[in-house]
Amino acid sequence: MARSSSPRQASRRAVSLTAQCRTQSGLRDRGEISDISASGCCVRVSGLYFRVGARVVIRPQGLEGLTGVVRWVDGDYAGVEFDREIYQPVVDHLVRLHGVTTVVPG
Template identity: 55%
Template sequence: MTLAVQCRTLSGMRDTGEISDITAEGCCLRTRSLFFRPGTRLIVKPQGMEGMSGVVRWVRGDQSGIEFDRALYGPIVDFIAQQNRAV
């Protein structure tokens, strides 16, 4: 499953990308032009949802592992998965 998002670093840099492997605790983020370092703080915002703040924990090429500051409520993760399947 992948889901289009907008992302923004706390320093104001912006990009679009996609998240995958989403769980209550985090996700995998692939961006188009931004590349992150572990420890970078950012906000990812899927269309029609609130932004989710987190920190980059690992980087492999254009993919980054994001740990959310607050775990997502289980039904929210289910909703994201259902909405993505419907597309």
């Protein structure tokens, strides 16, 4: 596991949200966002290989594509820091629609 040691900019909120994921080289796969905040998300993909520092586009169901950088990778999971923060009311809306009741560590 190669997780960043820098502190998070915003608290994560647990969700189960389908997303299209695309690497800088153009490879695509469907993934699932398991937590999200205004500044980033954790996404699980099984058909793509993400590496730390890679540029990606994550397009959650119902939203435009969000560009960002992979900050850590752990198996099929990757932490993505968005280039631009999502408007907090949009995050709150996604949590209302797709929130789960599990506790997200960290």
